[in-house]
Amino acid sequence: MADVVNEREAERPWEELVECVESSNAAGLSEILDSLTPDEQRFAMSRLTGEEQAGIVELLDPAAAAELLEILPESQAVDILEEIPPEIAADIVEELPEGIGADFLREMHKAETEALLAELDDPEEADHLRERSAYEWDTAGGLMNESFASFSEEASVGDVLTDLGTKAEHYSDMDVQYVYVVSGTGVLKGVLRLRDLVLTPRDRSVVDIMIASPAMVNVSDNFETLRRIFEEKEYIGLPVVDEDGELVGVVTRQVVREATSDHQTEDYLHASGILGGEELRSMPMMARCGRRLAWLGPNIILNLVAASVIAAHESTLESVIALAVFLPIVSDMSGCSGNQAVAVSIRELTLGLIRPHEYLRIVWKEGMLGIFNGLVLGIVLGSMAAIWKGNLWLALVIGGALFLNTVVSVLIGGCVPLLLKKLKVDPALASGPILTTCTDMCGFFLVLSLASGFISKLS
Amino acid sequence: MADVVNEREAERPWEELVECVESSNAAGLSEILDSLTPDEQRFAMSRLTGEEQAGIVELLDPAAAAELLEILPESQAVDILEEIPPEIAADIVEELPEGIGADFLREMHKAETEALLAELDDPEEADHLRERSAYEWDTAGGLMNESFASFSEEASVGDVLTDLGTKAEHYSDMDVQYVYVVSGTGVLKGVLRLRDLVLTPRDRSVVDIMIASPAMVNVSDNFETLRRIFEEKEYIGLPVVDEDGELVGVVTRQVVREATSDHQTEDYLHASGILGGEELRSMPMMARCGRRLAWLGPNIILNLVAASVIAAHESTLESVIALAVFLPIVSDMSGCSGNQAVAVSIRELTLGLIRPHEYLRIVWKEGMLGIFNGLVLGIVLGSMAAIWKGNLWLALVIGGALFLNTVVSVLIGGCVPLLLKKLKVDPALASGPILTTCTDMCGFFLVLSLASGFISKLS
Numbered sequence: 001m002a003d004v005v006n007e008r009e010a011e012r013p014w015e016e017l018v019e020c021v022e023s024s025n026a027a028g029l030s031e032i033l034d035s036l037t038p039d040e041q042r043f044a045m046s047r048l049t050g051e052e053q054a055g056i057v058e059l060l061d062p063a064a065a066a067e068l069l070e071i072l073p074e075s076q077a078v079d080i081l082e083e084i085p086p087e088i089a090a091d092i093v094e095e096l097p098e099g100i101g102a103d104f105l106r107e108m109h110k111a112e113t114e115a116l117l118a119e120l121d122d123p124e125e126a127d128h129l130r131e132r133s134a135y136e137w138d139t140a141g142g143l144m145n146e147s148f149a150s151f152s153e154e155a156s157v158g159d160v161l162t163d164l165g166t167k168a169e170h171y172s173d174m175d176v177q178y179v180y181v182v183s184g185t186g187v188l189k190g191v192l193r194l195r196d197l198v199l200t201p202r203d204r205s206v207v208d209i210m211i212a213s214p215a216m217v218n219v220s221d222n223f224e225t226l227r228r229i230f231e232e233k234e235y236i237g238l239p240v241v242d243e244d245g246e247l248v249g250v251v252t253r254q255v256v257r258e259a260t261s262d263h264q265t266e267d268y269l270h271a272s273g274i275l276g277g278e279e280l281r282s283m284p285m286m287a288r289c290g291r292r293l294a295w296l297g298p299n300i301i302l303n304l305v306a307a308s309v310i311a312a313h314e315s316t317l318e319s320v321i322a323l324a325v326f327l328p329i330v331s332d333m334s335g336c337s338g339n340q341a342v343a344v345s346i347r348e349l350t351l352g353l354i355r356p357h358e359y360l361r362i363v364w365k366e367g368m369l370g371i372f373n374g375l376v377l378g379i380v381l382g383s384m385a386a387i388w389k390g391n392l393w394l395a396l397v398i399g400g401a402l403f404l405n406t407v408v409s410v411l412i413g414g415c416v417p418l419l420l421k422k423l424k425v426d427p428a429l430a431s432g433p434i435l436t437t438c439t440d441m442c443g444f445f446l447v448l449s450l451a452s453g454f455i456s457k458l459s
Numbered sequence: 460m461a462d463v464v465n466e467r468e469a470e471r472p473w474e475e476l477v478e479c480v481e482s483s484n485a486a487g488l489s490e491i492l493d494s495l496t497p498d499e500q501r502f503a504m505s506r507l508t509g510e511e512q513a514g515i516v517e518l519l520d521p522a523a524a525a526e527l528l529e530i531l532p533e534s535q536a537v538d539i540l541e542e543i544p545p546e547i548a549a550d551i552v553e554e555l556p557e558g559i560g561a562d563f564l565r566e567m568h569k570a571e572t573e574a575l576l577a578e579l580d581d582p583e584e585a586d587h588l589r590e591r592s593a594y595e596w597d598t599a600g601g602l603m604n605e606s607f608a609s610f611s612e613e614a615s616v617g618d619v620l621t622d623l624g625t626k627a628e629h630y631s632d633m634d635v636q637y638v639y640v641v642s643g644t645g646v647l648k649g650v651l652r653l654r655d656l657v658l659t660p661r662d663r664s665v666v667d668i669m670i671a672s673p674a675m676v677n678v679s680d681n682f683e684t685l686r687r688i689f690e691e692k693e694y695i696g697l698p699v700v701d702e703d704g705e706l707v708g709v710v711t712r713q714v715v716r717e718a719t720s721d722h723q724t725e726d727y728l729h730a731s732g733i734l735g736g737e738e739l740r741s742m743p744m745m746a747r748c749g750r751r752l753a754w755l756g757p758n759i760i761l762n763l764v765a766a767s768v769i770a771a772h773e774s775t776l777e778s779v780i781a782l783a784v785f786l787p788i789v790s791d792m793s794g795c796s797g798n799q800a801v802a803v804s805i806r807e808l809t810l811g812l813i814r815p816h817e818y819l820r821i822v823w824k825e826g827m828l829g830i831f832n833g834l835v836l837g838i839v840l841g842s843m844a845a846i847w848k849g850n851l852w853l854a855l856v857i858g859g860a861l862f863l864n865t866v867v868s869v870l871i872g873g874c875v876p877l878l879l880k881k882l883k884v885d886p887a888l889a890s891g892p893i894l895t896t897c898t899d900m901c902g903f904f905l906v907l908s909l910a911s912g913f914i915s916k917l918s
Contacts, residue, residue: 037687038690042810043814073812161658165654177636194657195630197657199620231530232497232498257713258716261720264723269806271730272801272802274802278806279806281812281821281824285824288828292796292799292828293835295799296792296795296832299792300788300839303791304788304843306788307787310787311847317783321773325766326766327786328769328787329759329765332762337751340732343727344733347724347738352502353505361740372748376748377755381763440787
């Protein structure tokens with residue numbers, strides 16, 4: 001391992017890449033890139049500034065540039081396409097698989113997208129890409145692969161096999177587990193399984209062995225729908241049709257899996273306060289600062305709101321200064337308990353194990369757990385307080401506050417994601433701050449008001 | 460939507476399921492289950508206690524039980540298999556696809572696993588399952604599908620096609636994009652693409668058209684290796700061989716994708732303090748409490764450590780009670796900033812954009828960002844303090860502390876995941892608590908020691 005690393009260090013291929021760009025040595029550039037695995041290429045690119053990355057892509061021939069963009073993190077590829085001249089970007093997009101080109105355009109700024117589309121040689125393709133990138137990325141229209149093998153109802157099994165054979169190259173990059181039978185107007189009529197084709201006399205008509213009125217999805221079907229269909233049936237891929245029933249693409253089980261994984265990544269980033277998609281340290285510093293502040297800004301306000309509770313009880317604090325030690329502990333521990341409940345609710349929503357209206361179930365399941373865990377944590381923290389200050393009343397106040405606040409936190413943490421889901425707000429994004437603010441306020445209030453209740457015993 | 464929900468409510472199929480179990484009405488049970496989609500089945504099961512779930516699985520015939528377990532969350536299926544009598548569990552496992560059976564056994568407690576294996580009719584299968592479940596779930600051996608189509612070097616193209624045809628049923632549930640050519644001893648010799656088979660005269664020998672010395676992976680290859688191979692090459696599936704080069708299974712691109720997605724889910728749960736895999740609210744309350752406390756316990760200790768810093772500065776607090784209001788804000792805001800850095804580091808590690816030794820890069824990239832964001836946040840919070848108390852020195856202390864602590868937090872947050880990765884500790888699991896403790900301690904210390912420095916100006 002260590003050796004590999006040092007060796008890499010020795011190489012530092014990204015420096016050579018930059019040199020090639022500076023000396024506009026296109027041949028050398030492709031040579032270095034070809035000598036690297038996709039992983040190494042991605043790593044090398046991540047070591048360069050946006051300008052340097054753009055320079056490399058500009059210098060490569062469109063096909064090679066397209067290959068490179070395909071292996072980069074999407075956000076990085078998009079930044080590059082926005083950075084380079086639209087006419088060059090257009091040539092590259094023409095080389096990309098249509099789906100991926102559309103994915104990039106979807107993420108680009110409106111102006112850059114239009115500039116790029118205007119440069120495409122084929123206006124039809126431009127319209128098509130515009131249309132395609134208009135679908136949400138996780139709908140059937142956004143996820144579908146538009147290259148598929150389709151044949152007319154008149155074709156014979158022999159015709160199909162011969163065509164598949166002669167055009168083997170052309171089909172090699174698509175999933176030909178199935179081939180499709182369409183009417184003259186392109187309306188989907190049936191599906192043929194390659195296996196059946198192989199085992200049928202070649203003079204038979206495809207219509208005889210096709211699966212008529214096959215399962216299909218509509219371009220506008222959303223991710224939830226796709227996830228369910230592929231979960232319920234063992235399809236490898238499904239035909240995608242437009243409003244008129246015309247076959248426009250194929251969505252595969254694999255691409256839906258990838259989308260699921262992308263959604264989970266997004267959840268994780270959002271829950272950690274990273275907005276606007278992936279952040280890579282190769283991105284411009286100001287962009288990174290801005291996007292992180294977009295999350296921190298609201299949080300500082302919420303924190304001030306919560307802390308105002310403390311300000312309102314300064315007199316109590318003044319007389320029992322030890323409380324200041326426990327305020328952060330109570331609020332942080334409750335936050336932890338609440339976050340666990342949030343995570344479980346988000347998972348149960350994802351797995352379809354809970355419906356957005358089942359608050360009662362949450363209250364019951366989390367309430368019981370909160371009471372138990374709250375007791376345990378309250379007793380632990382209370383004992384610490386007692387040992388430290390030798391004051392059982394202090395122990396009672398601190399322990400009691402943590403107990404009560406733990407119950408509150410798991411209830412809020414469990415319910416908030418359901419509420420947000422109903423409001424069509426991303427639970428992973430908003431649950432944390434809402435939870436923390438509530439639990440902080442409540443925690444501070446409990447500690448300080450309980451304390452003021454027993455103030456005579458504490459000071 | 461609402462209607463659908465109410466309708467569901469009306470149904471409450473899980474109650475009927477329980478009734479069937481109580482009246483041990485097997486026929487009725489299967490009938491109800493068949494009337495539900497997998498999503499509805501999973502939802503219904505999630506509404507029942509472990510005993511009720513076990514009762515249902517026990518009453519079903521093994522094949523149906525196996526089908527049901529396959530669609531349940533793994534953790535739930537495992538609990539059920541541990542709950543029911545081993546002889547029944549064994550019959551069910553015999554009905555499961557080998558890979559899934561092994562996945563379940565891997566998660567079961569040692570004793571239950573052995574009890575179950577002892578009940579298998581075929582001791583060979585028992586040994587095989589024991590061996591299979593010994594592989595880590597995310598290695599080639601753990602992910603491979605053991606049903607594949609293989610033929611001897613003597614076979615002709617015709618033989619293969621005929622066999623595929625006659626055994627179509629048998630092959631229907633496996634990926635027959637490729638078929639494999641093996642020696643008499645089962646050593647992998649080559650790979651045949653179905654497409655090539657179709658287009659070759661049937662009397663040719665498979666050896667003529669097979670891809671000789673094909674790409675393959677070893678049973679013990681880990682997830683990282685698999686992820687890279689499938690990233691670097693467009694394989695749909697790869698043959699898996701054991702130490703002797705014998706073909707033992709096939710690992711597909713899809714199954715590797717699924718594993719990636721599972722890893723991301725695990726990251727998210729760990730980062731949220733959910734240990735030991737999925738927690739579902741249908742699990743026994745005590746188990747849920749215990750697992751959550753396993754995470755909260757260490758956290759309360761860490762919190763006490765951090766708070767001890769406050770205890771050490773009580774005198775300062777006493778003279779400037781307002782500080783108590785800002786202590787939680789400074790520590791919480793720094794925690795947020797640090798968590799963003801953690802998330803970015805974990806993502807960059809996953810995407811292979813950063814190596815576990817590149818601390819300098821983190822320090823540079825996060826340091827710059829921390830200085831800028833720290834300034835912004837420090838000025839905001841400082842101004843609030845000034846407005847509230849009309850004391851510029853307080854503003855300076857609070858703002859300065861938040862500025863410095865933000866820089867510290869993003870540095871720690873950025874570096875800790877790399878350190879943990881090197882130490883082979885799950886970054887998603889441990890980064891949070893380590894970060895929070897450090898940033899809390901440092902935040903409290905900064906606020907209170909800065910304050911004691913300017914104590915004359917503050918009180």
